Amino acid sequence: MGFSTDAIHAGNEPEATTGAVSVPIFQTSTYVQPELGRHKGYEYARTGNPTRRALEENLAVLERGAAARCFASGMAAISAVATLAKAGDHVVVSDNTYGGTFRLYSKILAHMGVEFAFVDTRDSRNVERAMRKNTRFVHLETPTNPMMSLCDIPAIAAIAKAGGALVVVDNTFATPYFQRPLELGADIVVHSTTKFLNGHSDSVGGAAISKTKELDEWLGFVQNAAGAILSPFDSWLVLRGIKTLAVRMDRHEANGRAVAAFLDRHPKVRNVFYPGLASHPQHELAKKQMGGFGALISFETGSYENAKAMLDRVKICSLGESLGGVETLITHPATMTHAAVPEAERARLGITPGLVRVSVGIEDEEDLLADLDGALSAL
Numbered sequence: 001m002g003f004s005t006d007a008i009h010a011g012n013e014p015e016a017t018t019g020a021v022s023v024p025i026f027q028t029s030t031y032v033q034p035e036l037g038r039h040k041g042y043e044y045a046r047t048g049n050p051t052r053r054a055l056e057e058n059l060a061v062l063e064r065g066a067a068a069r070c071f072a073s074g075m076a077a078i079s080a081v082a083t084l085a086k087a088g089d090h091v092v093v094s095d096n097t098y099g100g101t102f103r104l105y106s107k108i109l110a111h112m113g114v115e116f117a118f119v120d121t122r123d124s125r126n127v128e129r130a131m132r133k134n135t136r137f138v139h140l141e142t143p144t145n146p147m148m149s150l151c152d153i154p155a156i157a158a159i160a161k162a163g164g165a166l167v168v169v170d171n172t173f174a175t176p177y178f179q180r181p182l183e184l185g186a187d188i189v190v191h192s193t194t195k196f197l198n199g200h201s202d203s204v205g206g207a208a209i210s211k212t213k214e215l216d217e218w219l220g221f222v223q224n225a226a227g228a229i230l231s232p233f234d235s236w237l238v239l240r241g242i243k244t245l246a247v248r249m250d251r252h253e254a255n256g257r258a259v260a261a262f263l264d265r266h267p268k269v270r271n272v273f274y275p276g277l278a279s280h281p282q283h284e285l286a287k288k289q290m291g292g293f294g295a296l297i298s299f300e301t302g303s304y305e306n307a308k309a310m311l312d313r314v315k316i317c318s319l320g321e322s323l324g325g326v327e328t329l330i331t332h333p334a335t336m337t338h339a340a341v342p343e344a345e346r347a348r349l350g351i352t353p354g355l356v357r358v359s360v361g362i363e364d365e366e367d368l369l370a371d372l373d374g375a376l377s378a379l
């Protein structure tokens, strides 16, 4: 089936007793069993819930995986995947991931005996150099947050495979509409469903989609054993959001391209980081492994004072953390999303005090350009 057909129909079977076209929110903690030793596939709602199951089936189809598991947040999904590594194992990570991923790995799992190598995954050879005998998995984010650099998924997957390691890709920014890492050689895809998948800034959630049943079995075990499950209502919200994913992503991207081109020409903006710009150093790779460039753009205003002045002036763009909602969200990575990354590391990565990140929404393009122009022209 085509992507939009799958987005609307996969997992979304009409409800058996009434024919309800929308999967019901099964707001229950347990299920009555007809007799001892017999049940209808559900025993307890931490272990399984039909609304969550519908979303998991939908995501498995969209990401072309064997199965999916949904969690209480993107970080809960990443935490579940991280349990693939045990004390003494080694993990290679993009040095430019979401700050919360860096914090989870460097401040929690490192203290539990897992070793991490944070490397510049724009160059696949850095992954090759970092690989060790005990490397359990390679965690990639592409495009990265907030510098919008890319990792060559097939090249890194080949390196990881040769070293006996798995590849995990955080596909939050691109979504399966623009990029399908499992088809490019990855083993697990993780998402913050909080972002584009739900798309309406009204739910926090996460997902992990596995290429094989074996990997999914472990993640299902962890989901039940550790218990960080997505609620029935949030599962329903994400299922509903995904039905319009394709049309939203098309509009996000059209606006994203227009905003990137506008910022690129603006005299008050120094650098624009967007894989859709021909000047982006990995533009060719973006064209090869992505079906579209998305709606996340970072740009350099030159100083904290400039960033603050423009962020204080925008009216339609909402100043806030997060991304991927229908409304344009604008953020200051150094003090907001990436405050958990040490200052020296931020400087090395290019997360300067003047850097601003925008998640372009689906408002009218001319209103967004006018809002940004008004805020920037005051600098």
Ligand SMILES: Cc1ncc(COP(=O)(O)O)c(C=O)c1O
Pocket (backbone or CB within 6 Å): 073, 074, 075, 076, 098, 100, 141, 145, 170, 172, 173, 191, 192, 193, 194, 204, 205, 206, 322
């Ligand atoms: C790329 C990426 N991955 C993971 C996360 C974590 O997701 P959540 O906030 O749903 O825990 C975020 C959050 O911003 C993110 O941007």
